[in-house]
Amino acid sequence: xxxxxxxxxxxxxxxxxxxxxxxxxxxxxxxxxxxxxxxxxxxxxxxxxxxxxxxxxxxxxxxxxxxxxxxxxxxxxxxxxxxxxxxxxxxxxxxxxxxxxxxxxxxxxxxxxxxxxxxxxxxxxxxxxxxxxxxxxxxxxxxxxxxxxxxxxxxxxxxxxxxxxxxxxxxxxxxxxxxxxxxxxxxxxxxxxxxxxxxxxxxxxxxxxxxxxxxxxxxxxxxxxxxxxxxxxxxxxxxxxxxxxxxxxxxxxxxxxxxxxxxxxxxxxxxxxxxxxxxxxxxxxxxxxxxxxxxxxxxxxxxxxxxxxxxxxxxxxxxxxxxxxxxxxxxxxxxxxxxxxxxxxxxxxxxxxxxxxxxxxxxxxxxxxxxxxxxxxxxxxxxxxxxxxxxxxxxxx
Numbered sequence: 224x225x226x227x228x229x230x231x232x233x234x235x236x237x238x239x240x241x242x243x244x245x246x247x248x249x250x251x252x253x254x255x256x257x258x259x260x261x262x263x264x265x266x267x268x269x270x271x272x273x274x275x276x277x278x279x280x281x282x283x284x285x286x287x288x289x290x291x292x293x294x295x296x297x298x299x300x301x302x303x304x305x306x307x308x309x310x311x312x313x314x315x316x317x318x319x320x321x322x323x324x325x326x327x328x329x330x331x332x333x334x335x336x337x338x339x340x341x342x343x344x345x346x347x348x349x350x351x352x353x354x355x356x357x358x359x360x361x362x363x364x365x366x367x368x369x370x371x372x373x374x375x376x377x378x379x380x381x382x383x384x385x386x387x388x389x390x391x392x393x394x395x396x397x398x399x400x401x402x403x404x405x406x407x408x409x410x411x412x413x414x415x416x417x418x419x420x421x422x423x424x425x426x427x428x429x430x431x432x433x434x435x436x437x438x439x440x441x442x443x444x445x446x447x448x449x450x451x452x453x454x455x456x457x458x459x460x461x462x463x464x465x466x467x468x469x470x471x472x473x474x475x476x477x478x479x480x481x482x483x484x485x486x487x488x489x490x491x492x493x494x495x496x497x498x499x500x501x502x503x504x505x506x507x508x509x510x511x512x513x514x515x516x517x518x519x520x521x522x523x524x525x526x527x528x529x530x531x532x533x534x535x536x537x538x539x540x541x542x543x544x545x546x547x548x549x550x551x552x553x554x555x556x557x558x559x560x561x562x563x564x565x566x567x568x569x570x571x572x573x574x575x576x577x578x579x580x581x582x583x584x585x586x587x588x589x590x591x592x593x594x595x596x597x598x599x600x601x602x603x604x605x606x607x608x609x610x611x612x613x614x615x616x617x618x619x620x
Contacts, residue, residue: 227374230262231444232284232452237267239454258455261287265454272453273460273556279388281453285435286378286443289352291334291345294369298343301366305498307480308336309416309491315340318407319414320489322480323355328502330478331358333470333489335435339402346379346406346435348470377404378440381458384432389450391434395442404437409488410467416491418507420484420603421466428487431465460553463563466518466598472531472551473516473563479503481512482565484599508607514547514565515599519578521560522592528552528560529591533579535564536590537571546570549578562593568601 233240241260258264262284265272275281293302303310308321315338323332332355335346347355352372359370377397382389384407396403410428413419419426438446462469468483479502480490490503506512519535521528535547547566555561562578570576577590 227261227287227440230284230286230378231447232263232286235263235266235447235452237265238263239265239267258459259285259287263452263454264456266452269454269456269460269554270556272457275451276383276453276457277385277461277556279383279385281451281457282380282382282389282394282446283453283455283458284443284447285381285455285458286440287349288374288379288435289347289349290373290377290379290437291347291352291356292371292373293343293345294341294371295367297367299338301363301368302343303494303497305362307490307497307499307503308414309494310336310343312415313338313343316402318405318409320409322485322489323358324480324497324499324503326498328479328499328506329476330470330474330480330485331355333474333485335406335408337404337406337437339398339400339404341400344373344404344406344437350471376440377437378443380436380438380446382434382436383461384434391436393450394436394446395438397437397439406435406437408433408435408467410465413487414489414491416493417488418486418490418492418606420481420486420599421597422600427465428467431461431467433462433467456553459551460555460561463518463551463553463561464555464558466516466563468516468563469551473565477513478565479506479512481506481604482514482599483516506604509605511568511602511604512599513568515568515570515597515601515603517547517564517566517598518596519549519562519564519576519593520558520596521562521578523554523560525580525589525591527580527589527591528554529562529578529580533581535566535593536577536579537566537574543577546576563598566595570601572597572601 299311306321319336337344533549534545536543537546549562549564551563576593578593580589580591
């Protein structure tokens, strides 16, 4: 949407900056190491950067992310009526998340939200921001809302808020209406009206205290000089470890929120009608999502990482069957090679899987062993306790 100047973080020692979201054929082996285009993927030591970021002692340049501003007295009620989250519950300074769904309940867009009492700030994926703005303009009708692209003025900086780490107050957060613009990722808990399908004793998202601070773009050089930096690959690795879905990675043409446990942070089940709400209710109360989200612990002995989009296979009666695909991949500083993936709901949760590895020139196709950790269980959904009626002519127990 907007042509941005080169980020000052790109001038830091060791900075490796991918310029495109999709690698050339010659870069296939490194395609999992791209991070966000236009900002440093790493500064020479991704694992050390992860440790610093996880401790709250480094920040990430996300300045190519899009920032939208919604002005007008109808901004909350209007967006609430057309998206999945309870936007009207946002108090001044609050953060949230919402999804734009198709009439069939499939995810089209995701956006973080900050309300400062005057404007509602949206943080969507840059790759789909233009399409999101176009759709919002079509849906505005007579609502008293103005939609502005503020990406040229404001830049996004990401970090984990930790005791003893970089204080949010140390960053020059923009506050055009008197409220610092800081997005606090709601993934740490199940939001009011949301639902969690995953059942671990301790959800890894609880510790994912991710913050995105909007700073004046003119202050980026000051921020880069004042604080240690980690690359966007470090942020992605910690996101994958926290089971946190992202539109850019986990959303395809068939994705519904139930599959990735996104009801946890971005959907209100009881707020009333919005586009796609019927599918949300039906799958949650009466059905099951067709795919389920897993974390994959990969065999790293071959030194390969799969690509996002790589096929996942399982064996049934000795025959290999493609059962899903990888959505995100990372080399974590504690867990080693890990990935997120979507697989068919019926795949046996107890079996190990295999993931297609990248194939270079003159190499035979190969597969990496992968142990699945369940995020969304196969029985997710069918929450409503509705008795089944006996079939006509059927026997009663």
